[in-house]
Amino acid sequence: MTPALSIRDLGIRMGGRQILHGVSAEIHEGEFIGIFGPNGAGKTTLLRALLGLCPISCGELLVFGKSPGKANHSIGYMPQRGDSIEGTALSARSLVSAVRRGESWGIPWPSSASRNDVALALELAGASSYADRPFSVLSPGEKTRVMLAQSLIDKPRLVVLDEPLASLDPKNQMLLVEHIEKLRKETGTTVLFIAHDINPLLGVMDRVLFIAGGGAALGTVDEVITAPSLTRLYGMEMDVIKTDKHVFIVSSESNVTEAACHA
Amino acid sequence: MLDQLLSNFSYDFVRNAFFAGSIAAILGAVVGYFVIIRNVGFAAHALAHIGFTGATGAALFGLSSLQGMLLISCVAGALMGVSGNKLHRSELAVGMVLSFALGVGTLFLALYKGFAGQATSILFGNIFGVSHSQIVATLVLAILSLVALALFSKRLLFASLLPELAESRGISLTGLSSAFMVILGIAVTLASQVVGILLVFTLVIGPAGIAARFCRGFWSSILISILIGLFSVWTGILLACVTNWPPSFWITAIIFTLYLIGETLARYVFRLER
Numbered sequence A: 001m002t003p004a005l006s007i008r009d010l011g012i013r014m015g016g017r018q019i020l021h022g023v024s025a026e027i028h029e030g031e032f033i034g035i036f037g038p039n040g041a042g043k044t045t046l047l048r049a050l051l052g053l054c055p056i057s058c059g060e061l062l063v064f065g066k067s068p069g070k071a072n073h074s075i076g077y078m079p080q081r082g083d084s085i086e087g088t089a090l091s092a093r094s095l096v097s098a099v100r101r102g103e104s105w106g107i108p109w110p111s112s113a114s115r116n117d118v119a120l121a122l123e124l125a126g127a128s129s130y131a132d133r134p135f136s137v138l139s140p141g142e143k144t145r146v147m148l149a150q151s152l153i154d155k156p157r158l159v160v161l162d163e164p165l166a167s168l169d170p171k172n173q174m175l176l177v178e179h180i181e182k183l184r185k186e187t188g189t190t191v192l193f194i195a196h197d198i199n200p201l202l203g204v205m206d207r208v209l210f211i212a213g214g215g216a217a218l219g220t221v222d223e224v225i226t227a228p229s230l231t232r233l234y235g236m237e238m239d240v241i242k243t244d245k246h247v248f249i250v251s252s253e254s255n256v257t258e259a260a261c262h263a
Numbered sequence B: 001m002l003d004q005l006l007s008n009f010s011y012d013f014v015r016n017a018f019f020a021g022s023i024a025a026i027l028g029a030v031v032g033y034f035v036i037i038r039n040v041g042f043a044a045h046a047l048a049h050i051g052f053t054g055a056t057g058a059a060l061f062g063l064s065s066l067q068g069m070l071l072i073s074c075v076a077g078a079l080m081g082v083s084g085n086k087l088h089r090s091e092l093a094v095g096m097v098l099s100f101a102l103g104v105g106t107l108f109l110a111l112y113k114g115f116a117g118q119a120t121s122i123l124f125g126n127i128f129g130v131s132h133s134q135i136v137a138t139l140v141l142a143i144l145s146l147v148a149l150a151l152f153s154k155r156l157l158f159a160s161l162l163p164e165l166a167e168s169r170g171i172s173l174t175g176l177s178s179a180f181m182v183i184l185g186i187a188v189t190l191a192s193q194v195v196g197i198l199l200v201f202t203l204v205i206g207p208a209g210i211a212a213r214f215c216r217g218f219w220s221s222i223l224i225s226i227l228i229g230l231f232s233v234w235t236g237i238l239l240a241c242v243t244n245w246p247p248s249f250w251i252t253a254i255i256f257t258l259y260l261i262g263e264t265l266a267r268y269v270f271r272l273e274r
Helices: A041-052 A092-101 A112-124 A140-152 A170-189 A227-232 B002-009 B014-040 B041-061 B067-084 B091-111 B116-124 B132-161 B163-168 B171-195 B197-204 B204-213 B218-243 B246-268
Strands: A005-014 A017-027 A032-036 A060-062 A075-080 A158-162 A192-194 A207-212 A217-220 A238-242 A247-251
Touching: A005 A041, A005 A217, A017 A041, A017 A060, A017 A207, A032 A041, A032 A170, A032 B197, A032 B218, A032 B246, A041 A060, A041 A158, A041 A192, A060 A075, A060 A140, A075 A140, A075 B163, A092 A112, A092 A140, A092 B132, A112 A140, A140 A170, A170 A192, A170 B041, A227 A238, A227 A247, A238 B204, B002 B014, B014 B041, B014 B171, B014 B197, B014 B204, B014 B218, B041 B067, B041 B091, B041 B116, B067 B091, B067 B116, B067 B132, B067 B171, B116 B197, B132 B163, B132 B171, B163 B171, B171 B197, B171 B246, B197 B204, B197 B218, B197 B246, B204 B218, B204 B246
Parallel strands: A032 A192, A032 A207, A075 A158, A158 A192
Antiparallel strands: A005 A017, A005 A060, A207 A217, A238 A247
16 A cells, blocks of 8 residues: 655755755554654644645655645645634635635635535534634634644545644643544544644554654654654753653753653 | 706716726725735735826826726736735835835826826826726726636635645645736726725725625625625715715715724624734
């Protein structure tokens, strides 16, 4: 079976700066992958590269066996922010419906098929009950659900979520993660989930892709989130503290808890 | 009273004003909704003002002022679109281009003596002076713009709401925004024939802005926006006939009143925070 994502010796340069180098990873269809790493390490850059939005300078990157950008109709993408319509009363439903086949020509006339798809996506994301309220007045948690619905609209085989937990309180973080896990079980979609903190995803991830210092390591939490492996990635001495339910990454040199893993 | 109002329609110039005003209101309302959701209000305003240079320059080069305005607004629109999303949303960049363009317009005005009277009607509108041939031109331009917009409005809506996502589906944001800005150039030119360059905001952004504050769907927003535009233009022209005050005053006054009502409703009834 073709892997959902196959990365071999990938390098990305942007504006004269080497963002990523020598990244290799193979992600199978149906996997739940948590992507972590410090700010600016290249998590979003990697996502943009697999959508074909950012050129790769060397190596190979294949999405469902196709080059980046060629498989975008099977990718649902949830960008970091979606607040372009503050101040208007446009409803969540209208927003999601604008995304459905949004790249087609002609006028945005909602067919009955389109209305069904939109209703289904909103229901899958658990956003049906406030779908007709203006998007701009929804709470951060509700907005996140609507953005999730939007990423599910064209029945994607791969869902790419860029920090969906940002701006959510712990309870909503938990609910969202549980919900996405349920969705993955029901639909068999591959999930790439960028997050700041590893802990909310501990129970649901199949594997972790940790990006730091321009490189990346892919493996289970026990393989990747270890002092030797992170020390190699960061290029500085790192410690991992594990409790029953939590994982913390700290720099052994400076007593600073790594931002990627604060609780 | 009604007879008196209707008797105004026996005048050619009143009928012409109604036609030209209605066409400009419809196009302005539709294009304006995209201006609102794309957040390019200042660029729209600037495009209209840049039209002043086109109008004064046209006199110098033997073109009609409509041709001059259309030409410069479309070219400026296309350039704004090509220059990218960041630049034409930048108040500084738009403001610099705008003030320079107006400066050139002043030069044209000085070079072509005797144009000052016409300048007032360009700035503040002269809807009762619209000729039959101008109406035909207005109608053709409006239909062309609406047909062109219809061809890519689904893409435009998507790209306006979620640009990053649209880009990931292979939509060229620059191409789309250039095409839209050219249509916006046409819309502001037509609207400036009705209310004048300085007051274009009222027809191109006003109705759509009011509608967007409380309509939850795309089509309902467009429809309400058109209705607000038509209502204000029609009422404004009739009140101008009755009072002998300028129609531009009445149209802006009506839209401002509707804005105040809409804003009050949005804030205190629908609880839409700014």
